[in-house]
Amino acid sequence: MPNEPVIILQNVTVRYRVPRENYHTFKEFAIRRIQGRVQYLDLLALQDINLEIHKGEVFGLIGPNGAGKTTLLRLIAKVMRPTEGRVWVKGRIAPLLAIGAGFHMELTGRENIFLNGTLLGLTRREIEALFNQIVDFAELWDFIDAPLRTYSSGMVARLGFAVATARMPDVLIVDEVLSVGDIAFQEKSAARIREFREAGATILLVSHSMAAVKKMCSRAAWLDGGVLRAVGGVSEVIEKFEKYMGISN
Ligand SMILES: Nc1ncnc2c1ncn2[C@@H]1O[C@H](COP(=O)(O)OP(=O)(O)OP(=O)(O)O)[C@@H](O)[C@H]1O
Numbered sequence: 001m002p003n004e005p006v007i008i009l010q011n012v013t014v015r016y017r018v019p020r021e022n023y024h025t026f027k028e029f030a031i032r033r034i035q036g037r038v039q040y041l042d043l044l045a046l047q048d049i050n051l052e053i054h055k056g057e058v059f060g061l062i063g064p065n066g067a068g069k070t071t072l073l074r075l076i077a078k079v080m081r082p083t084e085g086r087v088w089v090k091g092r093i094a095p096l097l098a099i100g101a102g103f104h105m106e107l108t109g110r111e112n113i114f115l116n117g118t119l120l121g122l123t124r125r126e127i128e129a130l131f132n133q134i135v136d137f138a139e140l141w142d143f144i145d146a147p148l149r150t151y152s153s154g155m156v157a158r159l160g161f162a163v164a165t166a167r168m169p170d171v172l173i174v175d176e177v178l179s180v181g182d183i184a185f186q187e188k189s190a191a192r193i194r195e196f197r198e199a200g201a202t203i204l205l206v207s208h209s210m211a212a213v214k215k216m217c218s219r220a221a222w223l224d225g226g227v228l229r230a231v232g233g234v235s236e237v238i239e240k241f242e243k244y245m246g247i248s249n
Helices: 026-032 069-076 109-119 124-140 154-162 182-198 211-216 234-245
Strands: 006-020 040-054 058-062 084-089 093-096 171-175 202-206 218-226 227-233
Touching: 006 069, 006 202, 040 069, 040 084, 040 202, 040 227, 058 069, 058 211, 058 234, 069 093, 069 171, 069 202, 109 124, 109 154, 124 154, 154 182, 171 182, 182 202, 182 211, 202 211, 211 234, 218 234, 227 234
Parallel strands: 058 202, 058 218, 093 171, 171 202
Antiparallel strands: 006 040, 006 084, 218 227
16 A cells, blocks of 8 residues: 555654752652652653655654654654554564663673563574574674674674664664764665665654765755655755755755
8 A cells, every 4th residue: 555654653752750959869859859859841752743654665763863753753652652643663673772772781792682682572592593694794704702892882782783673664763873984884784775765764863964864864854953844755854954054965
């Protein structure tokens, strides 16, 4: 079915409650809390968002720091729930959120593959079957029995990408991961994303690189201060964003 929706956000609002004052210790905060003297500030990270993403799309999410992009991805990855509204996602999701999330720095690469694979919903047997191709893809055979704290951030990113994409998900969420590895790895991961796309997966890409978004995405959304400013064809959305930001090419 063309344009079959796989992600639907309906009137989604996320409100974070942040203490108005800065407490130096948890004890100080707890005492104030018991006394009922903590004052909160409501921060609207997302405001009444309506968005539909279709099967097979590579969809880009753009916007300045603090725009609400990560919050939107967290909702779609089901890591958190909206304060108001509904989020509906069809199929298996592989989130590549914040490099290294779900990894344990004291454990080896090998142990982390099993830990991360389990978090992604794979069984031990499935991970064993995929193990060699994960390490091949990450190109980390020399380090696989070393603790992760000895890896560079690019190596951790490579391992994260290789585990999360070892089996094709229905929805792949990619948060800036492509800009972390070196050029060769960026090209390799972009090729894997293209393979998934050709096989019908839906990909959600967050990036500050307009070149990457233009190259990979068909449609995009521009978020700013928790508000959806534009949704549509990638060139048109980037043009509006750059014009607004005063960026000329
Ligand atoms: N756990 C939290 N508690 C309180 N406020 C938060 C929390 N997470 C995010 N925020 C706030 O919500 C707003 C949106 O943040 P978010 O991380 O979604 O932005 P972003 O577009 O991903 O930014 P960046 O490009 O810097 O990664 C920001 O103002 C941020 O300070």
